Amino acid sequence: xxxxxxxxxxxxxxxxxxxxxxxxxxxxxxxxxxxxxxxxxxxxxxxxxxxxxxxxxxxxxxxxxxxxxxxxxxxxxxxxxxxxxxxxxxxxxxxxxxxxxxxxxxxxxxxxxxxxxxxxxxxxxxxxxxxxxxxxxxxxxxxxxxxxxxxxxxxxxxxxxxxxxxxxxxxxxxxxxxxxxxxxxxxxxxxxxxxxxxxxxxxxxxxxxxxxxxxxxxxxxxxxxxxxxxxxxxxxxxxxxxxxxxxxxxxxxxxxxxxxxxxxxxxxxxxxxxxxxxxxxxxxxxxxxxxxxxxxxxxxxxxxxxxxxxxxxxxxxxxxxxxxxxxxxxxxxxxxxxxxxxxxxxxx
Amino acid sequence: xxxxxxxxxxxxxxxxxxxxxxxxxxxxxxxxxxxxxxxxxxxxxxxxxxxxxxxxxxxxxxxxxxxxxxxxxxxxxxxxxxxxxxxxxxxxxxxxxxxxxxxxxxxxxxxxxxxxxxxxxxxxxxxxxxxxxxxxxxxxxxxxxxxxxxxxxxxxxxxxxxxxxxxxxxxxxxxxxxxxxxxxxxxxxxxxxxxxxxxxxxxxxxxxxxxxxxxxxxxxxxxx
Numbered sequence: 001x002x003x004x005x006x007x008x009x010x011x012x013x014x015x016x017x018x019x020x021x022x023x024x025x026x027x028x029x030x031x032x033x034x035x036x037x038x039x040x041x042x043x044x045x046x047x048x049x050x051x052x053x054x055x056x057x058x059x060x061x062x063x064x065x066x067x068x069x070x071x072x073x074x075x076x077x078x079x080x081x082x083x084x085x086x087x088x089x090x091x092x093x094x095x096x097x098x099x100x101x102x103x104x105x106x107x108x109x110x111x112x113x114x115x116x117x118x119x120x121x122x123x124x125x126x127x128x129x130x131x132x133x134x135x136x137x138x139x140x141x142x143x144x145x146x147x148x149x150x151x152x153x154x155x156x157x158x159x160x161x162x163x164x165x166x167x168x169x170x171x172x173x174x175x176x177x178x179x180x181x182x183x184x185x186x187x188x189x190x191x192x193x194x195x196x197x198x199x200x201x202x203x204x205x206x207x208x209x210x211x212x213x214x215x216x217x218x219x220x221x222x223x224x225x226x227x228x229x230x231x232x233x234x235x236x237x238x239x240x241x242x243x244x245x246x247x248x249x250x251x252x253x254x255x256x257x258x259x260x261x262x263x264x265x266x267x268x269x270x271x272x273x274x275x276x277x278x279x280x281x282x283x284x285x286x287x288x289x290x291x292x293x294x295x296x297x298x299x300x301x302x303x304x305x306x307x308x309x310x311x312x313x314x315x316x317x318x319x320x321x322x323x324x325x326x327x328x329x330x331x332x333x334x335x336x337x338x339x340x341x342x343x344x345x346x347x348x
Numbered sequence: 349x350x351x352x353x354x355x356x357x358x359x360x361x362x363x364x365x366x367x368x369x370x371x372x373x374x375x376x377x378x379x380x381x382x383x384x385x386x387x388x389x390x391x392x393x394x395x396x397x398x399x400x401x402x403x404x405x406x407x408x409x410x411x412x413x414x415x416x417x418x419x420x421x422x423x424x425x426x427x428x429x430x431x432x433x434x435x436x437x438x439x440x441x442x443x444x445x446x447x448x449x450x451x452x453x454x455x456x457x458x459x460x461x462x463x464x465x466x467x468x469x470x471x472x473x474x475x476x477x478x479x480x481x482x483x484x485x486x487x488x489x490x491x492x493x494x495x496x497x498x499x500x501x502x503x504x505x506x507x508x509x510x511x512x513x514x515x516x517x518x519x520x521x522x523x524x525x526x527x528x529x530x531x532x533x534x535x536x537x538x539x540x541x542x543x544x545x546x547x548x549x550x551x552x553x554x555x556x557x558x559x560x561x562x563x564x565x566x567x568x569x570x571x572x
Binding site for chain 1: 464466467469470471472473474475476477480484485488489491562564565566
């Protein structure tokens with residue numbers, strides 16, 4: 001199949017209010033989620049990302065527009081065919097939603113029992129799933145005896161039980177500590193690779209998008225405000241919401257002592273331009289600033305910086321102070337060599 | 349206390365146990381499904397049927413607000429229809445069951461409402477039918493609460509069963525009144541009270557023990 005795994009086509013969701021105008025949770029959403037990729041939808045709480053995710057398995061239905069999953073219209077599906085579609089779409093949750101009365105193995109068996117699978121076929125399948133998520137030693141334990149990370153592994157194994165082609169993740173790491181978050185994200189990445197599973201996740205943390213998503217959509221007030229490959233969006237964020245999510249994630253922010261005295265225009269001949277330089281791909285490893293100093297004699301003061309990997313590509317951000325008088329020349333030099341620059345302000 | 353009272357006390361205890369056991373059993377068969385329905389049938393819920401939910405809720409409340417002794421007398425014709433007689437231990441099971449069913453329904457409704465809505469959502473996302481959600485998620489997850497609720501119902505029924513002496517239902521309460529009060533034998537009254545205390549204690553302890561066996565929510569004590 002070549003088309004998108006999931007396609008939102010003009011999806012709107014209104015909640016009628018008694019004697020008041022409707023609340024519009026989603027407004028004319030157009031979004032294609034590519035096959036076999038990990039796509040992140042990022043937004044603040046109340047932005048509509050949770051409603052959007054629940055459209056994919058029909059837990060929410062659109063007021064207008066279509067949601068196409070594996071070439072079927074979920075919004076128009078009957079109850080019976082919706083139940084069949086749901087068996088092809090796994091889902092994991094922020095608070096895991098495991099049955100306290102069932103052991104790890106029994107929790108993973110639940111979707112198979114619901115699908116009417118033979119008991120004899122369930123046992124080997126569970127053993128395989130438990131091994132895949134690394135919980136063989138915990139198979140007979142109850143959720144209350146597990147750590148948060150282990151619970152989410154059970155959630156993932158359960159979501160994979162019926163062999164879905166799409167996995168939905170509802171803030172799956174938001175209740176976990178950073179170490180556990182990393183392990184769960186690695187597991188998601190591994191099953192995406194090994195099973196060719198399409199993963200659609202929602203999050204409010206740009207770090208999650210940076211770490212595992214190849215594609216991203218930014219949602220704000222029920223509208224998609226920016227979408228594309230993660231790498232592109234990170235290097236050239238166009239919308240203010242995207243930029244605010246990126247602050248802190250790309251590891252650079254203007255230091256407090258500089259930010260406090262920054263102005264919109266240069267004051268005097270000695271003024272310095274505070275400039276953000278973004279390094280993309282292979283250029284991230286080039287010593288461009290050293291060449292700027294060596295070849296043009298422009299001295300540069302580095303204020304903050306970081307280099308990290310986004311979707312396996314190196315991605316660097318630096319905040320520097322340049323002499324304002326030679327700003328244009330410097331920017332031209334850097335951009336000719338494939339770097340992105342943005343002036344944030346000036347200091348005396 | 350003379351030795352010939354022992355068989356009478358034993359007989360009365362068995363009658364009480366019989367009435368309580370039968371009314372709990374039949375009351376659960378009626379009240380259980382009713383409780384599950386009440387817990388899942390409000391507007392927008394799993395088995396959404398708001399009108400029926402409201403109507404059944406009213407019936408349950410009406411039955412529960414009728415004082416038991418009035419219920420016993422008021423339904424005598426119905427008791428005669430069901431049991432063939434309105435007098436005796438078996439006949440007493442009818443009013444006891446009618447008092448038990450709505451009480452048990454509310455207790456089970458409460459236990460099921462305690463189940464995290466996230467579990468229902470997870471089961472729906474797996475493609476479960478409403479029936480599967482009730483059988484495989486709601487009832488097993490609510491089990492500790494259901495057991496404790498039934499324990500409470502049994503204890504209440506032991507108390508109620510003492511009142512059915514008014515319509516010739518025998519048992520411990522009836523014995524206490526007839527021998528202890530009307531024949532001035534305070535030692536019989538005392539013996540009846542002691543037996544009832546012991547029964548209630550046993551029921552309560554057993555209920556808590558069974559509920560704990562079902563409850564996997566807290567990590568088990570892995571002590572010695």
